[in-house]
Amino acid sequence: xSLLEDLNWRHAVKAYNPEKKVSQENIxxxxxxxxLAPTSSGLQPFKVLVVTNQDLKEKLVKGALxxxxxxDCSHVIVFAAWDRYTEERIDxxxxxxxxxxxxxxxxxxxxxxxxxxxxxxxxAEENFAHIARQTYIALGLALAQAAELKVDTxxxxxxxxxxxxxxxxxxxxxxxxxxxMYVGVADNENDWIxxxxxxRIPTNEFLVEYK
Numbered sequence: 001x002s003l004l005e006d007l008n009w010r011h012a013v014k015a016y017n018p019e020k021k022v023s024q025e026n027i028x029x030x031x032x033x034x035x036l037a038p039t040s041s042g043l044q045p046f047k048v049l050v051v052t053n054q055d056l057k058e059k060l061v062k063g064a065l066x067x068x069x070x071x072d073c074s075h076v077i078v079f080a081a082w083d084r085y086t087e088e089r090i091d092x093x094x095x096x097x098x099x100x101x102x103x104x105x106x107x108x109x110x111x112x113x114x115x116x117x118x119x120x121x122x123x124a125e126e127n128f129a130h131i132a133r134q135t136y137i138a139l140g141l142a143l144a145q146a147a148e149l150k151v152d153t154x155x156x157x158x159x160x161x162x163x164x165x166x167x168x169x170x171x172x173x174x175x176x177x178x179x180x181m182y183v184g185v186a187d188n189e190n191d192w193i194x195x196x197x198x199x200r201i202p203t204n205e206f207l208v209e210y211k
Contacts, residue, residue: 003144010147012154013186014193018072020185026149027075030183033145034079037138041115043093045085045131046138047175049078049168056167063163069154073184077142078164079135080175084127085119128176135178142181154182 027050034048051057052075064070082089090112098107119127139155146153157179164170164177188194200206 003148006147007144008198009150010143010153011193011198013152013182013184013191014066014069014154015187015190016069016072016074016152016182016184017187020074022074022151022183022185026146026151027183029149030077030142030145030151034077034138034142037141039134039137040130041111042097043085043090043115043134045089046079046081046135046178047173048138048142049080051076051078051168059167060159060164063160063167064156065158066154066156069156069182070159070180072187073154073182075183077181077183078168078177079139079179079181080168080170080173080177081128081131081135083171083174083176084124085115085122085131087116087120090115090119132176132178139179139181146181146183152184152186156180156182 031048031050035044039045051060057071057076060076061067061070070076094108094112095105097103098105119130122130143153143155159177159180161177164180165175168177170176186194
């Protein structure tokens with residue numbers, strides 16, 4: 001199938017079968033798609049956390065808008081962004097990049113100096129907002145990869161960030177949760193949206209062309 005056919009196939013699942021699990025091989029592919037996502041200046045300022053532990057999921061349920069999906073899905077994937085840019089984090093990424101490419105450290109210092117001047121003095125809210133936006137690119141690619149694998153998913157912003165951050169102790173990692181992705185096997189009898197027509201705004205309304 002083509003990517004467009006895969007995207008037409010997928011929908012945000014509303015009910016999962018708790019007895020069925022997604023293979024580790026497919027989870028690895030979905031995570032890898034997120035890892036390969038492009039990010040601003042190549043900083044990859046976020047981490048992906050995969051939760052399968054049922055006790056942890058039960059603790060996360062109290063902050064979920066769709067608790068049944070949280071409880072019954074096979075895996076909960078959390079996209080968690082750096083709490084802010086720092087000089088150390090920027091240097092760590094670019095030192096790793098130059099090392100991997102066999103280049104001397106500091107090769108891109110003129111560029112990283114610009115990044116530091118731009119980001120380090122920003123207000124905390126503006127700083128985090130820029131970081132958080134990077135995670136959505138990865139979420140989109142993870143959803144696309146899951147669709148290609150015919151793995152059921154639900155992207156979610158309907159949850160308490162405070163609950164997720166507390167349960168997973170993200171503050172200790174210097175992270176804040178941004179979005180979730182439920183991954184599992186749909187419960188076709190209770191997934192009420194599964195048999196409905198996929199609806200999107202028509203192309204002639206969605207697209208604005210400048211020729």
